Each structure stands twice: as C-alpha cells, then as structure tokens.
Amino acid sequence: MAGYCSVADVRNLTNIETADLSDAQITETILLATAELNSAITCRIYREEVKFIHNTREINIDGANKTFYVKNFKGKFIADYNNDGTVASKITQPPTATLLAVVSSNLADNQIVTIYGIVSGIDDSESLTLNGTSYVEGVKQFSNISKITLSGATVGNISIVKGTTHSPTYYTITAGSTSVTNIEDLIVYLVDSNGNESIATVASFDPDNGSFTLAYAPTSGYSMYVTYAWSYISEANPSKMLVLACSLLSSAYSYAKINFGRAPQVSFGNLKIYRHMDSFDKFYKMYQNIVNRINAKAADWSEARKP
Numbered sequence: 001m002a003g004y005c006s007v008a009d010v011r012n013l014t015n016i017e018t019a020d021l022s023d024a025q026i027t028e029t030i031l032l033a034t035a036e037l038n039s040a041i042t043c044r045i046y047r048e049e050v051k052f053i054h055n056t057r058e059i060n061i062d063g064a065n066k067t068f069y070v071k072n073f074k075g076k077f078i079a080d081y082n083n084d085g086t087v088a089s090k091i092t093q094p095p096t097a098t099l100l101a102v103v104s105s106n107l108a109d110n111q112i113v114t115i116y117g118i119v120s121g122i123d124d125s126e127s128l129t130l131n132g133t134s135y136v137e138g139v140k141q142f143s144n145i146s147k148i149t150l151s152g153a154t155v156g157n158i159s160i161v162k163g164t165t166h167s168p169t170y171y172t173i174t175a176g177s178t179s180v181t182n183i184e185d186l187i188v189y190l191v192d193s194n195g196n197e198s199i200a201t202v203a204s205f206d207p208d209n210g211s212f213t214l215a216y217a218p219t220s221g222y223s224m225y226v227t228y229a230w231s232y233i234s235e236a237n238p239s240k241m242l243v244l245a246c247s248l249l250s251s252a253y254s255y256a257k258i259n260f261g262r263a264p265q266v267s268f269g270n271l272k273i274y275r276h277m278d279s280f281d282k283f284y285k286m287y288q289n290i291v292n293r294i295n296a297k298a299a300d301w302s303e304a305r306k307p
Contacts (some may be wrong), residue, residue: 003034003085004246073210097164106156252283
C-alpha cells in the first residue's frame with residue numbers, strides 16, 4: 001500500500017470508478033496526499049546532534065554501544081521522513097552473517113545488482129551480474145543489508161535471497177525500480193576529529209521509543225548527528241483517523257484530476273449535462289477538519305505520555 005490509505009479506501013468514499021481513474025492514477029494521488037498530510041502533522045529535524053539526554057538514555061560513543069536516541073521522544077514518535085507512508089525497515093535482515101544470491105523473474109535481465117551492508121563488522125558491498133532466471137551466488141557474508149542498487153531498470157522482479165538454499169527472500173525489487181534503501185526515515189552522520197563525515201548504517205529503529213541501533217559501534221572521537229521527522233501520533237501504526245485524513249485528501253485530489261480543466265456544463269441540443277465541480281472543495285474541507293482534530297488532540301496526548 002502506497003501512503004496511509006489504499007485505492008479501495010478512496011473508492012469507498014467516492015463514486016469514482018475505474019472508467020474515471022485507474023488504480024495507478026489513484027495511487028499517484030495517494031502519494032501526493034501522504035506528502036501533504038505529513039507536512040501538516042510532522043516536524044522535520046535536520047542534523048540534530050546526538051548527546052546525553054538522561055541516565056536511562058545515555059549516549060556512549062565508545063566502540064561498544066550501538067543504540068542511541070533522538071531528543072524528541074516524550075509524547076512523540078519517529079515519523080515518515082521520506083513521505084512513502086511507512087515508518088519501518090524495508091529489507092528483511094539475515095539473522096546471522098549470510099551468503100546472498102540474486103535472481104530475476106525474467107530471462108532477459110542481465111543487469112548488475114550491488115548489495116551494500118555489513119561484512120565482517122565493516123561497511124562493504126558486493127556486485128553480482130544477473131543471469132536471467134538462474135540464481136547468481138555471492139561470496140561475501142552479510143550480517144546487515146543497508147541498500148541494494150541496480151545498474152538499470154529490469155524487465156522482471158529481482159529477488160535477493162539466502163545463498164545456496166535460496167530461501168528466505170530478503171527483498172524483492174519490482175520491475176522498473178533501480179534501488180532500495182533499508183531505512184530512509186532516519187539518517188545518521190558520523191564526523192571524526194578531522195571533520196571527515198560519513199553516513200552510518202542504521203540496522204533498526206524503534207519509532208515509539210525514539211531509539212535507533214547502528215550496524216556497528218562507532219569509536220570515541222566521533223560526533224554524531226541524526227536527521228529524521230517526528231509526530232505526535234504514530235505513523236508506523238496508522239490510526240483510523242490518519243487513514244481517514246489520507247483517504248479524504250486523496251479523494252479531493254482524485255476529483256481534481258477528473259474535473260479540473262473541464263467545462264462544468266455540456267449541452268447537446270435540449271439536453272444539458274452538469275458536472276459536480278464542488279467535490280474537491282468538499283473533500284478538502286473534510287480533510288482539514290480531521291487534521292485540525294488530530295493536531296488539537298496531539299498536545300493532550302503528548303502530556304499524557306510524559307513520564
């Protein structure tokens with residue numbers, strides 16, 4: 001599902017049929033609606049320095065600790081930073097260091113698949129050239145997969161699986177896509193004493209707790225910064241109110257796609273056909289009402305969650 005709602009949610013609220021808009025066209029409006037909804041209920045934080053918060057949320061950069069915290073955690077949740085309607089890891093991770101293999105669902109694919117992640121405790125990568133529907137085996141053991149890229153768009157779907165046994169599947173890149181990053185909603189920067197900067201691999205994060213875990217522990221002498229978004233309501237587990245807000249705004253955009261630029265009235269002799277042009281305004285006002293209710297309750301909820 002793209003965004004916080006589905007095509008079915010939009011069709012259930014409207015009388016829009018497939019003859020009016022296809023599922024793909026409504027999906028486009030859902031993605032636009034998700035981005036606008038996020039701008040109304042989330043706050044984006046750029047390069048927040050990761051520092052000591054209190055005794056239960058200590059920030060130890062010592063070569064052993066991997067878990068750190070954002071400052072905005074009291075009554076707040078890590079939110080959808082990249083506007084895809086999800087707050088979660090995308091790639092299933094190997095339980096232990098594991099050999100990987102790649103395969104396409106189409107005989108014609110011969111692109112290069114590059115897998116990035118942690119090998120033997122450090123950032124590494126491996127490039128494998130597709131051989132159609134035959135499995136191509138890797139030789140490096142990954143304990144974490146942070147990113148996967150393709151040298152070009154493929155005809156078939158590309159699966160990254162456990163080597164040799166070819167099960168389980170860790171991720172499938174759909175035809176036409178050329179990359180996926182495991183965690184896109186939280187970016188961690190490490191800066192050494194000479195000012196050299198790198199992006200750390202985030203193994204996992206907890207939106208409710210405001211914590212994140214790196215794939216490996218940075219040593220002392222590094223400064224750490226984090227970019228993310230937060231909200232007063234959980235976007236990782238969208239409530240019915242959040243789904244409704246997304247559905248209403250998507251419906252407004254869908255009607256705009258149908259009606260904007262068209263004449264409100266068409267005459268064929270004595271026959272006149274009227275187009276309902278107020279649909280966008282009506283659905284948008286209902287959306288605004290839901291967003292206002294979400295934001296009005298947010299402060300009270302925030303107070304209730306404080307220790």
